[in-house]
Structure formats: C-alpha cells, structure tokens
Amino acid sequence: MKKKEFAELFMVKAELKSKEEAKRQVELFIETMKDALEADEVLIFRGLGTFERRTTKRKEGRNPRTGESIKITPKKYIKFRVGKDLEDRLNSK
Numbered sequence: 001m002k003k004k005e006f007a008e009l010f011m012v013k014a015e016l017k018s019k020e021e022a023k024r025q026v027e028l029f030i031e032t033m034k035d036a037l038e039a040d041e042v043l044i045f046r047g048l049g050t051f052e053r054r055t056t057k058r059k060e061g062r063n064p065r066t067g068e069s070i071k072i073t074p075k076k077y078i079k080f081r082v083g084k085d086l087e088d089r090l091n092s093k
Contacts (some may be wrong), residue, residue, distance in 0.1 A: 003023075003026065003057045004023070006026060007019060007022040007023040007025075008022065010022045010025070011027055019029045028070075033051070037051060037053050037078060043080045045083065046083065046085075047083050047085035047086060048082075048085075048086055049081050049083040050080070050082055050083070051078055051079075051080055051082070052074055052078070052079050052080075053077075053078055053079075053081050054076070054077055055074050055075070055076050055077075056066050056072075056074050056075050056076075056077065057064055057074060058071065058072065058073060058074045059071075059072050060072065061080075062078060
C-alpha cells in the first residue's frame with residue numbers, strides 16, 4: 001500500500017471530508033515520527049509496536065576483489081518490534 005492509498009483509507013476511517021486533509025495529516029504524522037527518531041526518542045505505540053533508533057558497530061571487513069582490509073563505519077537504522085496485540089491479530093487468521 002502506498003502513502004496515497006493509505007491516506008484514502010485514513011480519510012474513510014477518520015470520516016474526513018477531503019483527501020487533501022487526510023494526506024496532510026498522514027504527512028504530519030510521518031514528519032513527527034521522523035523528528036522524534038532523529039532526536040533519538042523511542043516511539044512506543046501500544047498495540048502496534050516500538051520504533052527505536054539503533055547504531056551498527058564499527059567493524060573491519062575485507063574487499064572481496066583485492067582481499068584488502070577495510071573499516072566499515074557505524075550506521076544508524078530503525079528497528080521495529082511488533083506489539084503483542086498486532087502479532088496476535090496477524091497470527092489469528
């Protein structure tokens with residue numbers, strides 16, 4: 001499902017009058033999530049799950065072509081852990 005389709009579904013569920021308003025609210029929610037994760041906040045949505053920013057460790061790798069040793073720099077990523085309610089709902093069908 002793309003963002004546009006999600007906004008249309010949100011419009012129906014929230015009983016909004018226009019697609020533009022639904023799209024604006026979805027965009028606002030996404031931007032708020034990005035800001036919170038950028039500030040290293042942990043987002044906990046009861047029933048849905050937890051979004052958390054993590055960092056990979058600095059490690060040493062090898063270039064497969066030359067066999068030369070290289071340093072792999074740490075990177076940040078988002079980890080999502082599914083909540084119990086959503087997991088139960090997905091597995092009940």
